[in-house]
Each structure stands twice: as C-alpha cells, then as structure tokens.
Amino acid sequence: MTRSKRMRPVQQLAQSREQKAVQKLGQSQQHLQAQQAKLEELRAYRDQYARDFEAWGGAGLGAIRMQDYRVFLSRLGEAIRQQETAIAQCCARHEQTRRQWVESRGQNRAVNKLVDRYRLEENKQLDRKEQKEQDDRAHRPSSDSVHK
Numbered sequence: 001m002t003r004s005k006r007m008r009p010v011q012q013l014a015q016s017r018e019q020k021a022v023q024k025l026g027q028s029q030q031h032l033q034a035q036q037a038k039l040e041e042l043r044a045y046r047d048q049y050a051r052d053f054e055a056w057g058g059a060g061l062g063a064i065r066m067q068d069y070r071v072f073l074s075r076l077g078e079a080i081r082q083q084e085t086a087i088a089q090c091c092a093r094h095e096q097t098r099r100q101w102v103e104s105r106g107q108n109r110a111v112n113k114l115v116d117r118y119r120l121e122e123n124k125q126l127d128r129k130e131q132k133e134q135d136d137r138a139h140r141p142s143s144d145s146v147h148k
Helices: 008-057 063-139 143-147
Strands: none
Touching: 008 063
C-alpha cells in the first residue's frame, strides 16, 4: 500500500475536524448575532420608553408614576449593561471558536499538502520504473535478430 493511501484515514479525520469546526463557528456566529439583536431590542425599547417618559413628564404625571418610570428605565439600563457583558463573553468564545477553526483548517491543509507530495513522489517513481522498463526493452535484442 502506498504512503498516500495509508494517509487517507488521517486525511479524512483532518477534513472531518475542519468541518466540525466550521459548523461550530457558524453556530457561534449565529448565537453572537442573536445576542447583539437582543441588545439592540433592549436599547430601542429603552429609547422609546425614555421618549414616552419625556413626553408624558410634562403632562402632569404624578410623583409616584414618575418614580415608577425612573425605576423601570434604571432596570432597562441594568439589563442593557448585563447584555453588553454577555456579548463581550460571547465575543471571546466566538474568537476562541474562530481560532480553533483556523487551526483545524491549517492542519487539514497540511495533511492534504503532504498527501499531494506523496502522490507526486509515487507518480515520479512509477514514471521512472516505466521508463526503466522501456529502456530495458529497447536495449534487449529482439527475438527476430537473435534467430538470424
């Protein structure tokens, strides 16, 4: 069995690892985007609520009602800060997943390059063997010339 054929399982394993890393990277990207969308929703909700508060504030809201609005806006602000922290952590995990994918891609490419080199060497050996056989046949006297 040739070296390139013996490397086939290693090559398949490297390819499988890269595919799994790509899938994890895609899932990580989707999760990050979902977290960012959630943050944008929270910010938009806070901004709308703040605009409503300002519009209603001049319309004679009672002190208790104004206090409730302020508390709610404060809670929205805290939820936004927590979401920003969650996104920062998500970004760090996503970057780690991206680095793992880059590493697995590099390993897969290295294995493929090695297998290609083995195949090239095997083809060169085969060509040399065929050329030697042709040369040997050319240097052997033909059966016609021996019988004359």
